[in-house]
Amino acid sequence: MARDVQITFDCADPAALAAFWAEALGYRVQGPPPGFTSWDEALDAMGVPAERRNDASAVVDPEGTGPRLFFQRVPEGKQAKNRVHLDVRAAPGLDGADRMAALEAEADRLVALGARRVERHEPAPPLGAGHIVMTDPEGNEFCLD
Structure with a gap:
C-alpha cells in the first residue's frame, strides 16, 4: 500500500521558510482548519499564546499531488550538511x-x-x-x- 509523505524542516522561522518554499514550488501556505477564517482565529480558539504562533507552518500543493511540507521551530541552528535534500x-x-x-x-x-x-x-x-x-x-x- 502506498503512503502519503510529508517532508519536515527543522528551522528558526517557520512562517518565513514556508513562504519561501511556497513561492519556490508554486505551493500555497496551508489554510486554517475548517470553521475558521484565519490562522489567528483558529489559534485564539485553541488557546495558543502569541509568542508560540510561529512554532509551525505548512505548505501544500494546490493541485493536491505533491507532498505537504511542514516547518517546525527548533531551538538549535543547522549544524551540518543535509543528509536528505x-x-x-x-x-x-x-x-x-x-x-x-x-x-x-x-x-x-x-x-x-x-x-x-x-x-x-x-x-x-x-x-x-x-x-x-x-x-x-x-x-x-x-x-x-
Missing part, C-alpha cells in the same frame, strides 16, 4: 545549454526570494545532466535539477 525539477525534458539556461533563470528567481547559490555542476554525459546546488534562506541545501 529536495531536488527541484526546474528543467524537465531539457538538456545541454537549454537545460542550464532554465536552471540559471530559476536560480536567479530563487536568489531574489532569499536563496543562496552554492555551485553549478556542468553537464557530464551520459549520466550527468547538470544541476545547480542552492540553499534556502536558513541554509538547507537543495538542487535545481
Whole structure:
C-alpha cells in the first residue's frame, strides 16, 4: 500500500521558510482548519499564546499531488550538511545549454526570494545532466535539477 509523505524542516522561522518554499514550488501556505477564517482565529480558539504562533507552518500543493511540507521551530541552528535534500525539477525534458539556461533563470528567481547559490555542476554525459546546488534562506541545501 502506498503512503502519503510529508517532508519536515527543522528551522528558526517557520512562517518565513514556508513562504519561501511556497513561492519556490508554486505551493500555497496551508489554510486554517475548517470553521475558521484565519490562522489567528483558529489559534485564539485553541488557546495558543502569541509568542508560540510561529512554532509551525505548512505548505501544500494546490493541485493536491505533491507532498505537504511542514516547518517546525527548533531551538538549535543547522549544524551540518543535509543528509536528505529536495531536488527541484526546474528543467524537465531539457538538456545541454537549454537545460542550464532554465536552471540559471530559476536560480536567479530563487536568489531574489532569499536563496543562496552554492555551485553549478556542468553537464557530464551520459549520466550527468547538470544541476545547480542552492540553499534556502536558513541554509538547507537543495538542487535545481
